[in-house]
Amino acid sequence: MTPLSLAPAGEALTIVDVRAGRRLRHRLSELGLNPGTIVEVVNSRGCGPVILAVGDSRLALGRGASHKVLVEPVS
Amino acid sequence: MSQVFKVALAGNPNCGKSTVFNALTGARQHVGNWPGKTVEKKEGTFYHDGQKVSLVDLPGTYSLTAYSPEEVIARDFIVEERPDVVIVVVDAANLERNLYLTLQVLELGVPVAIALNMYDVVEARGIEIDTEWLAKLLGDLPVVRTVGVRDQGTQELVRQALQVAQAGANDFRVNYGEEIEKELSKLERVARGQSATGEKPGTPSDEVPTEIAARFNPRWLAIKLLEQEQGVVDAVAELPGGPDLLAVARDSVAYLEAIYGDDVDIAIADRRYGFINGLTRQVVKHTQPDRLTLSDRIDQIVADRVLGIPLFLLMMYVVFRLVQDVSAPFLNWVDSVITGPISRWIIALLNVLGTPDWVRSLLVDGVVPGVGGVLVFLPGLMVLYFFLALLEDSGYMARAAFVMDRFMSFLGLHGKSFIPLILGFGCGVPAVYATRTLENERDRILTGLLVPLISCSARLPVYVVFGLAFFGPDAGKLTWAMYALGVLMAVLMGMLLSHTLFPQDKDAAFVLELPPYRMPTAKGLAIHMWRRTSEFVKKAGTIILAVTVILWFLLNLPWGVQDHRDSLFGNVSAVIAP
Numbered sequence: 308m309t310p311l312s313l314a315p316a317g318e319a320l321t322i323v324d325v326r327a328g329r330r331l332r333h334r335l336s337e338l339g340l341n342p343g344t345i346v347e348v349v350n351s352r353g354c355g356p357v358i359l360a361v362g363d364s365r366l367a368l369g370r371g372a373s374h375k376v377l378v379e380p381v382s
Numbered sequence: 383m384s385q386v387f388k389v390a391l392a393g394n395p396n397c398g399k400s401t402v403f404n405a406l407t408g409a410r411q412h413v414g415n416w417p418g419k420t421v422e423k424k425e426g427t428f429y430h431d432g433q434k435v436s437l438v439d440l441p442g443t444y445s446l447t448a449y450s451p452e453e454v455i456a457r458d459f460i461v462e463e464r465p466d467v468v469i470v471v472v473d474a475a476n477l478e479r480n481l482y483l484t485l486q487v488l489e490l491g492v493p494v495a496i497a498l499n500m501y502d503v504v505e506a507r508g509i510e511i512d513t514e515w516l517a518k519l520l521g522d523l524p525v526v527r528t529v530g531v532r533d534q535g536t537q538e539l540v541r542q543a544l545q546v547a548q549a550g551a552n553d554f555r556v557n558y559g560e561e562i563e564k565e566l567s568k569l570e571r572v573a574r575g576q577s578a579t580g581e582k583p584g585t586p587s588d589e590v591p592t593e594i595a596a597r598f599n600p601r602w603l604a605i606k607l608l609e610q611e612q613g614v615v616d617a618v619a620e621l622p623g624g625p626d627l628l629a630v631a632r633d634s635v636a637y638l639e640a641i642y643g644d645d646v647d648i649a650i651a652d653r654r655y656g657f658i659n660g661l662t663r664q665v666v667k668h669t670q671p672d673r674l675t676l677s678d679r680i681d682q683i684v685a686d687r688v689l690g691i692p693l694f695l696l697m698m699y700v701v702f703r704l705v706q707d708v709s710a711p712f713l714n715w716v717d718s719v720i721t722g723p724i725s726r727w728i729i730a731l732l733n734v735l736g737t738p739d740w741v742r743s744l745l746v747d748g749v750v751p752g753v754g755g756v757l758v759f760l761p762g763l764m765v766l767y768f769f770l771a772l773l774e775d776s777g778y779m780a781r782a783a784f785v786m787d788r789f790m791s792f793l794g795l796h797g798k799s800f801i802p803l804i805l806g807f808g809c810g811v812p813a814v815y816a817t818r819t820l821e822n823e824r825d826r827i828l829t830g831l832l833v834p835l836i837s838c839s840a841r842l843p844v845y846v847v848f849g850l851a852f853f854g855p856d857a858g859k860l861t862w863a864m865y866a867l868g869v870l871m872a873v874l875m876g877m878l879l880s881h882t883l884f885p886q887d888k889d890a891a892f893v894l895e896l897p898p899y900r901m902p903t904a905k906g907l908a909i910h911m912w913r914r915t916s917e918f919v920k921k922a923g924t925i926i927l928a929v930t931v932i933l934w935f936l937l938n939l940p941w942g943v944q945d946h947r948d949s950l951f952g953n954v955s956a957v958i959a960p
Contacts, residue, residue: 330449333445333447333449334893335893336655337479337483338444338893338895339476339482341655343655349681350681350686356894358681362478364475364896364898365677365895365896365897367780367893367895367896368893369893372893
């Protein structure tokens with residue numbers, strides 16, 4: 308289980324947990340980032356926001372938020 | 383049937399809602415503000431089969447909880463205005479996420495129809511959606527495939543929406559699990575004035591509908607109370623029977639939390655998502671994240687850490703230059719036409735009519751330059767709005783916000799605020815107007831406050847004159863210093879205000895949707911451009927005109943003064959000046 312901020316790009320990942328305050332969790336949830344959702348990191352260059360592919364949509368997540376989303380490779 | 387149908391359009395941002403709105407209302411739309419807010423309100427009318435329909439475009443939201451002004455507006459509209467039907471525009475390529483909002487609209491109890499929009503994209507990607515099964519699973523409501531930009535499916539959508547409007551409220555329910563459902567029934571009964579355990583105190587005819595049940599859909603209210611949504615709790619507390627209901631709700635929440643070992647609202651959200659997940663799996667064939675799409679490839683350059691910012695600055699420079707280059711000749715032309723031929727014609731006309739001197743002066747020295755002062759901005763504005771619409775409709779704006787965000791956070795703002803600030807270098811008026819594209823109220827106000835600090839082009843002559851007067855040959859340095867000072871002030875004020883009067887939402891972490899790049903349609907661009915331009919003319923025209931007239935009075939009274947210093951204005955200024 309790693310934070311999204313450290314996850315490798317180009318791999319299918321499942322969200323395991325979102326460790327954030329109520330508001331942020333709600334915001335991420337309504338954008339589709341919930342435990343069980345499959346995502347893929349499109350680009351991540353070590354610092355700055357991460358671009359995430361969730362199904363057919365693309366989300367940009369700031370570092371702070373991406374530290375709080377925990378993922379696992381899809382087995 | 384002579385009634386007017388009231389229809390509301392709801393949906394996620396970027397789902398093509400505006401395109402559907404435009405396709406239905408065409409030019410018969412009106413843009414204003416939601417009362418007391420800085421969020422745009424779009425209304426329009428159209429006829430369907432002889433039936434008049436009034437359409438309101440609700441702000442784009444991802445859900446209907448009360449975390450942002452947009453959500454509050456959307457939800458309040460549905461609850462209080464009670465539209466006959468709400469059409470939820472869903473981005474077919476993003477069904478799961480869009481359904482989250484749809485579910486919340488359905489739970490409000492209002493009749494719903496779904497527009498499965500941007501269906502052409504879905505087809506192009508080889509995705510199949512079982513529309514009929516989807517409709518069934520959502521409680522038999524109409525689901526119509528539409529392609530907003532091609533105006534396909536919109537008539538069928540309206541036809542089915544009006545049909546379902548006449549059927550009345552929907553009775554769709556998500557099953558939240560035995561325990562929660564039990565508590566929900568309990569709360570519903572109390573809200574309706576019945577006893578919590580279901581034993582009715584008297585015969586059914588004794589039941590008087592409570593004010594609470596009249597105002598809110600009981601089941602929706604029960605769900606909100608279990609989620610402990612503050613806004614709803616406050617509203618209920620003020621109604622008769624409210625405090626009692628709230629007490630029962632508190633007990634329910636405590637009981638459920640003991641069972642689940644977690645916040646009730648999380649358990650509820652989980653169920654919602656579970657439902658949507660299950661539904662989507664049944665209805666959509668193929669849900670894997672796409673391998674790099676064309677949009678992704680473009681983003682590899684545009685949203686790149688190193689290239690992104692210079693690219694953005696380049697783009698802004700191009701826009702800025704184009705606006706100036708295109709508008710400059712017009713500015714001079716419009717100016718000369720107004721002070722030249724138009725003034726002459728008016729004078730000639732007035733002479734023919736024999737109007738008194740002062741009326742003529744008022745018109746020619748006051749009104750015409752006042753109106754002219756507004757018209758002079760027009761060509762530049764139109765070009766500006768065209769580019770803004772282009773940047774936004776194509777999807778680039780989101781990338782700009784993404785790329786500039788880190789820098790903007792020093793000012794306590796997001797990347798999107800960068801654009802109005804840049805526009806401030808050209809002219810402050812359209813720059814402040816550009817803040818309307820920002821997503822939340824606090825950002826709009828804060829950015830709008832910073833814009834005037836940026837040196838707009840009208841100040842240039844002043845800088846030059848002062849520069850020559852005091853610095854002679856070094857005038858250029860003064861001008862440059864003034865521009866730099868403006869930027870510095872904006873940054874400092876931004877930092878100051880963000881820490882004092884306009885604290886930034888701590889939890890407002892940077893989360894932004896990057897919509898796929900799209901080819902903007904000519905119609906869409908034209909409508910955007912036209913709408914913003916006419917808005918500007920109407921609003922600015924009245925205020926600038928009024929101020930010019932007032933100034934004219936101050937400068938020209940007492941009547942007959944030759945030297946401005948002897949006028950009212952002059953006298954007042956003399957008192958103020960040292």
